[in-house]
Amino acid sequence: MNLLSPKWTQRIAIGVLGAATLATLLVLLFIIVFVLEKGLRTISWSFLFTNPQDMGRAGGIFPTLVGTLLLPLLALAVAVPLGVGTAVYLTEYTREGRLTRIIRFGTDCLAGIPSIIFGLFGFIFFVTILKMGWCLLAGGLTLAIMILPTIIRTTEEAIRAVPYSYREVSFSLGATRWATVVKVVLPNALPGIVTGVMLGIGRCIGETAAVIFTAGSALRLPHSVFDSVRTMSVHFYILAREGVSAENAYGTAAVLILSILLLNVTTYWLMHRFIGRRA
Amino acid sequence: MQKSISGIRAKMLTRLALVGCAVAVALCGCGRKSASITLAGSTAFQPFAEKLAEQYMAAHPEVGVTVQGGGSAVGIQSALSGAAQIGMADLLELPPEAQGLTSVIVARDGIALVVHPANPVTNLALAQAREIFAGTLSNWKDAGGADQPITVVSREAGSGTRSSFEKLIGVSKLSPDAIVQDSSGTIRETVINDQRAIGYLSHGLVNDKIKMLKVDDQECSTDKVIAGKYPLVRPIFLLTKGAPEGLAQAFIAYILSAEGQQCIHKNGLIPAK
Amino acid sequence: MKARGEKIAQRILLVIALSAISSLILIALFIFKEGTPVMLRMGLRKFLFSREWDPQAGLFGIYPMIAASLWVTLGAMLIGAPLGIAGAIFLNEFVPKTVLRIVKPAIELLAGIPSVVYGFIGVMVLAPLIRDHLGGPGLSILAAAIILGVMILPTVISISTDAIGAVPNSYREGALALGATRWQAVHMVILKAARSGIMASIILAMGRAIGDLKAARSGIMASIILAMGRAIGETMAVIMVAGNTVKLPHSVLDSARTLTATIAFEMASATGRHREALFAIGVVLFVIIMILNTCATVSLRGRTTRS
Numbered sequence A: 001m002n003l004l005s006p007k008w009t010q011r012i013a014i015g016v017l018g019a020a021t022l023a024t025l026l027v028l029l030f031i032i033v034f035v036l037e038k039g040l041r042t043i044s045w046s047f048l049f050t051n052p053q054d055m056g057r058a059g060g061i062f063p064t065l066v067g068t069l070l071l072p073l074l075a076l077a078v079a080v081p082l083g084v085g086t087a088v089y090l091t092e093y094t095r096e097g098r099l100t101r102i103i104r105f106g107t108d109c110l111a112g113i114p115s116i117i118f119g120l121f122g123f124i125f126f127v128t129i130l131k132m133g134w135c136l137l138a139g140g141l142t143l144a145i146m147i148l149p150t151i152i153r154t155t156e157e158a159i160r161a162v163p164y165s166y167r168e169v170s171f172s173l174g175a176t177r178w179a180t181v182v183k184v185v186l187p188n189a190l191p192g193i194v195t196g197v198m199l200g201i202g203r204c205i206g207e208t209a210a211v212i213f214t215a216g217s218a219l220r221l222p223h224s225v226f227d228s229v230r231t232m233s234v235h236f237y238i239l240a241r242e243g244v245s246a247e248n249a250y251g252t253a254a255v256l257i258l259s260i261l262l263l264n265v266t267t268y269w270l271m272h273r274f275i276g277r278r279a
Numbered sequence B: 001m002q003k004s005i006s007g008i009r010a011k012m013l014t015r016l017a018l019v020g021c022a023v024a025v026a027l028c029g030c031g032r033k034s035a036s037i038t039l040a041g042s043t044a045f046q047p048f049a050e051k052l053a054e055q056y057m058a059a060h061p062e063v064g065v066t067v068q069g070g071g072s073a074v075g076i077q078s079a080l081s082g083a084a085q086i087g088m089a090d091l092l093e094l095p096p097e098a099q100g101l102t103s104v105i106v107a108r109d110g111i112a113l114v115v116h117p118a119n120p121v122t123n124l125a126l127a128q129a130r131e132i133f134a135g136t137l138s139n140w141k142d143a144g145g146a147d148q149p150i151t152v153v154s155r156e157a158g159s160g161t162r163s164s165f166e167k168l169i170g171v172s173k174l175s176p177d178a179i180v181q182d183s184s185g186t187i188r189e190t191v192i193n194d195q196r197a198i199g200y201l202s203h204g205l206v207n208d209k210i211k212m213l214k215v216d217d218q219e220c221s222t223d224k225v226i227a228g229k230y231p232l233v234r235p236i237f238l239l240t241k242g243a244p245e246g247l248a249q250a251f252i253a254y255i256l257s258a259e260g261q262q263c264i265h266k267n268g269l270i271p272a273k
Numbered sequence C: 001m002k003a004r005g006e007k008i009a010q011r012i013l014l015v016i017a018l019s020a021i022s023s024l025i026l027i028a029l030f031i032f033k034e035g036t037p038v039m040l041r042m043g044l045r046k047f048l049f050s051r052e053w054d055p056q057a058g059l060f061g062i063y064p065m066i067a068a069s070l071w072v073t074l075g076a077m078l079i080g081a082p083l084g085i086a087g088a089i090f091l092n093e094f095v096p097k098t099v100l101r102i103v104k105p106a107i108e109l110l111a112g113i114p115s116v117v118y119g120f121i122g123v124m125v126l127a128p129l130i131r132d133h134l135g136g137p138g139l140s141i142l143a144a145a146i147i148l149g150v151m152i153l154p155t156v157i158s159i160s161t162d163a164i165g166a167v168p169n170s171y172r173e174g175a176l177a178l179g180a181t182r183w184q185a186v187h188m189v190i191l192k193a194a195r196s197g198i199m200a201s202i203i204l205a206m207g208r209a210i211g212d213l214k215a216a217r218s219g220i221m222a223s224i225i226l227a228m229g230r231a232i233g234e235t236m237a238v239i240m241v242a243g244n245t246v247k248l249p250h251s252v253l254d255s256a257r258t259l260t261a262t263i264a265f266e267m268a269s270a271t272g273r274h275r276e277a278l279f280a281i282g283v284v285l286f287v288i289i290m291i292l293n294t295c296a297t298v299s300l301r302g303r304t305t306r307s
Helices: A007-040 A044-049 A062-092 A098-112 A116-128 A136-160 A165-170 A177-206 A232-241 A246-278 B002-033 B044-058 B070-080 B126-134 B160-169 B184-194 B222-226 B245-257 B258-266 C001-040 C042-050 C062-092 C097-111 C115-134 C142-165 C169-177 C181-203 C213-233 C234-240 C258-267 C272-306
Strands: B035-039 B065-069 B086-089 B102-115 B151-155 B180-181 B198-200 B233-241
Touching: A007 A246, A007 B035, A007 C062, A007 C097, A007 C115, A007 C142, A007 C181, A044 A062, A044 A246, A062 A098, A062 A136, A062 A177, A062 A246, A062 C001, A098 C001, A098 C213, A116 A136, A116 B044, A116 C001, A116 C213, A116 C272, A136 A177, A136 B233, A136 C001, A165 C062, A177 A232, A177 B070, A177 C001, A232 A246, A232 B184, A232 B233, A232 C115, A246 C115, B002 B126, B035 B044, B035 B070, B035 B102, B035 B245, B044 B065, B044 B245, B044 B258, B044 C169, B065 B070, B065 B245, B070 B086, B070 B102, B070 B160, B070 C272, B086 B245, B102 B184, B102 B245, B102 B258, B102 C169, B126 B151, B126 C115, B160 B198, B160 B233, B180 B184, B184 B198, B222 C001, B222 C213, B233 B245, B245 B258, C001 C042, C042 C062, C042 C272, C062 C097, C062 C142, C062 C213, C062 C234, C062 C258, C097 C142, C115 C142, C115 C234, C142 C213, C142 C234, C213 C234, C213 C258, C213 C272, C258 C272
Parallel strands: B035 B065, B035 B086, B151 B180, B151 B198
Antiparallel strands: B086 B233, B102 B198, B102 B233
């Protein structure tokens, strides 16, 4: 049975695992390099800050940049209060029981729902039944529901990481539970909450299916939340898929990847600060 | 301590409430401020509508015209439901559910059969086209090309271009092997990327990276379409619920004006006359 | 005053806490209300297992799409799960920690790249390769499976790394002290301990295993289920590379249309029964996701109570 010595088994295992890891990293590296190599030369101030012309064939991506900023912002404005509130309730205001289990299970399920279902729901509910039309508001609300689980989970984790003694000190000084939450727990959990917010922004930025059916794809600056917007992901999808302009498509993709890079670096830095504080 | 905390809490809550009200007011206020309409539907007409909207907004910067794709069925649906003020549909004839809508023909459009430039085939008889799209003719060598399988590329169910095309060439059931794409531009990209592919799309959206086929020896060109020689032509409808009013009326009038029709003509569509 | 304030705060928070579950219920009610009538009218078996999907003719059989979704998802798992888990083990056990600290965030960055970018690369690079070297139209199940497999890699690696990293060092040290090679230690101790964790990381990207062995066990298992959920639910990338032919696929080189792609393609234009049928597809997807989630939750709970 044991034809190979443990030493050789180990060598083979390392070889196979190493090769798999290398292959993975190369594929992922290829994707980034492929996009940046073709897209970086398109990026310039004028590409970022001028309006597109001829449906994105020429000109810049300014309205989509604005759309990409506004849509997550709106989604967060709804999802953060709800998500943080839920996490506070789960951790500070109730005991583990049937209710918390149901809430957690619901949150997990919501996290697993495919984005196209959110799109389907948002399109029929917000766009058609509530007669909002394709607009920023419909898109923002749909995305808010989509990122709610992320915010809840990360906030809950962050709140749990706040040592219990902090709360005890606060209680012993006569503070109410609410005051303790607001003045002690939440400030200490803030970096973790911000991490969740960042993850949520990341999901909003990368989302296409749910956005295109709720926020639409109008290629101009929105004047109100009832205007349709196009995010960079949707813009890229349309440019690339319809062959409008390969050059501008790659440029948009490069901007997307760079913004996600920025977002990730920030998140990572915050997470480390957070962990550093806990230790 | 308690008092100050509850005081802070009250202040915070008040502040939150104020911010909330301010945001709500701002949102409502903004919502009413700008006049804007949405066009939705036919992806064949979408690029032209976008161009027209761009020109119209350049002349009237105070208004917003939003153009959304989705296909002709979306055009009819969104005009009916009010999701869009103007629906766009490119259909031979409007379906029964669109009878309640006011319709106006703004352009005519040839449907071009397109292949990869490297494909040696230049002409198809209408009957051959029918067999190809029905799936009974499945190798290019039977249509005068190289010995390789044909990849049929079609639009999705619900597309006006598809239903017009199928009616015009007489296909009752599309080949089950057909690749399906959901816009004219995507059909074009798929054909550009595949030497064996054949697809169809609005004549106005053909570019120099793909090759148009003659149908029954008739070239798909503006002249032939106007002369009534090219067989695959369908009208483009704009649909409104009731008579168009306000901005919708103004925009449709603009499309039908000499300037709008010239823009349509310049970009490869045939004016409604 | 103080007690009353507290009560109010608690009530408000309770209402807020119910937001997620009520959104879920709202979405579920909506989709089931619109989607179940057509299933009941047609008969569930006929809806799920008949092969003709022709909305114009009133035929709504989704078997080809179920098959397509399963083929694509299984293919993606076959590619993504082994590579991802291998990567996670290698990075955790055979590479200095500093390397892990640099590589892991880089890989997590890739989880944030929009799926449309992956899809586009599939169209531009992968589909032509498949068409020229393996035949078929190129836009195919294989292309979709590879693209999805690559897309889920970051999720699998990231969560599995957490799960494996959560195995206490004393386990490894114990094995090493007994004379095991590093690989034997990994193989015998860590993989077994973290196995359910890797699976779990595929279900619950969020359910990050922190701290102890129990959590780690749940972790790897969950990562596999989460990735499956992502693969089944992915829409845009699949639309771009799978070709969207409505036909029961016979080989991986065939083009096919998944459940999600059908919704995305036809939702905006569908009316009447056609729209109901699309909602019914939504119901099917919803049920699949609920089953996956329940599996994850139950397996995690089972493990926890046993140990």
